[in-house]
Amino acid sequence: MEFREDFLQLVWKYQYFDKRGLKTIHGEPIEIIRVGFHNLAEGPDFSDACVKIAGIELHGHVEIHCLASDWKQHSHTSDPAYNSVILHVVWENDREALRNDGTAMPTLELKGKIFLDVWKKYQQMLDFKQSLPCAYGVGGVPEIVRFSTLEKALVERLQEKSNMILDILRSTESDWEETAYRWLFTCFGFKTNAAAMSELAERVPYKILKKHRTQLPALEAMLFGQAGLLPEKTEEPYVLHLKKENDFFQQKYRWRNTMNRQDWQFTRVRPSNFPTLRIAQLAAILSHAPGLVQSIFEDSRDFASFRKVLQVPPSDYWKYQYSFGKKSGKTISKGISNTVLQLLIINYVMPLWFAYGRYFEQPDWQERCFDLLQSLPAESNFIIRLFKDAGWEATNSFDSQGMIGLYKNYCAPKKCLQCKVAQSLIKADS
Known part of the structure; x- marks a missing residue:
């Protein structure tokens, strides 16, 4: 056998x-x-x-x-x-x-x-060719078992992400403002450009940007200049202004090297997720927020308050363009969409709150994460659909984030028998 x-x-x-x-x-x-x-x-x-x-x-x-x-x-x-x-x-x-x-x-x-019944149940579940090996019976598992399984998977997912934040915190010598700033850039990279965004944030420290917070073109000049995304040749007045500003800041802050356009992914990326547009949106957010720690940890508690912080329209130039020199005939960006805003709350804010609670040993921040996630609608992706097709539907982001963590850490690597759901399905009759 x-x-x-x-x-x-x-x-x-x-x-x-x-x-x-x-x-x-x-x-x-x-x-x-x-x-x-x-x-x-x-x-x-x-x-x-x-x-x-x-x-x-x-x-x-x-x-x-x-x-x-x-x-x-x-x-x-x-x-x-x-x-x-x-x-x-x-x-x-x-x-x-x-x-x-x-x-x-x-x-x-x-x-x-x-016990023979344990053998039979294990054999029934042992279809590891399936993306969800326990799909045949997961819908019948007691709700309390499924909830505790999702809660454990969600905590593990938040711990993994908060570990990344705590690593950044150590590298910034416990500077929470700089840490929140770097993590914001990493999250705005949306996997494809996450590494490049992280490097850009390290090249342009938050304390420098805060000195020029009220001057949005100055923020764009520094960020696009250090990102290596300003075009070499242009006749557009606004871009010429950015290049002039960038030259000034390079001399002022003694920036010698910049990133290259090759460091950024544009191919097979939707225009709405082009790094140029994302950097413009970041500049607008940083220009609008007096400080990230105050905005994220003190002033915001729900979707509406985070919308005021993160859903800020970029400068007029970027309302009609995805990239330099490529103007569209229609309005492109009035700030990030509600879908992207929800993703940022989940992937940016929640891990920050969780890391903050771990660092200061204040467990109420974990409960605050759970409360906010339960107030947000469930995400929709192939993982959530797998569980739904098996009879386990996500009702909010607490559920969907738990399912994503469960799938990635247990279902996909076939660590089924470390999961309470599978253990419940195999449990002996007596």
Whole structure:
């Protein structure tokens, strides 16, 4: 029968096997007192376990393998981290496992002992060719289990993003204004130009832009100049002004090198997401906001308040253009759309709030994230549609962000048995 090692870990964790008359492969009676804590990092699979073998109580780790020979295959004999293993739990004992001193490792073979209903449920779910392996039964999982699963996946997603912010914070020597500024640029890159946007923010520090906050053309000149996106030749009066301003700021701040146009992605990018238009929108936002920390952490709490901060129309030049020298006959941008605004609240504001709460050890910021996400409509993408087709529909952004985190961290890498939903589907009947 085919299965993966994580299935045996689940079987041990929840004791889904017949424990009557348990013995080691050498005939020594086994009594399981404590299964231990599941370790998802490096090292033995379960820590702080307790078993009694031949009447002797042992405290230590438990290691799980499909085949006993995996012990040697994985080089555990020579790894000191496995010296404290007290029980080797395997499906089949095909080869005796030895400690590094040559003595035999106490081994429990589960072949023929696992509950039949657990086997059947696992086999039913084991369609890893599907994008959503548990699609057949996820709609029937109790709502409380699904909610706690989404909450855990959402927290993990926010932790991943907040780790990136805390890395920026360390590089800025705990300057939250500069950190919020750099993270804003990264998010405005929308994956395709995120790295380039991040580099641009580092080249033009926020403290310099704030000195010229009331002069929108000055902000555009510095940003477009350092981005390397100002055209070499132009006859447009506004662009000529930007080039002149850029020359002045390069001398003033001793900027010697700039980025190149090749650093930016324009191909296979929708015009509304061209980096030129996004930089113009950023300049308008920075010109409008007296300070990002005050605007994001103090003055804004809901969609409407963030609209005032982030949905600012760019300069007149960019109302009719996506890029330099390419004028459109219709209005192109009055600021970011409501869809983009929601994405920025989710991907920019929420991780900032979460990181802020972690840094200052104020857990109420996490609850504030949850409250705002529950007030926003659910996103729509192929991941959300996968869950909907399986009978699990997202009702708000809390749900959709949780589903995205669940899919990326569990469904796609097939870590199904670490998910409470899958565990619920496999749960033994008795």
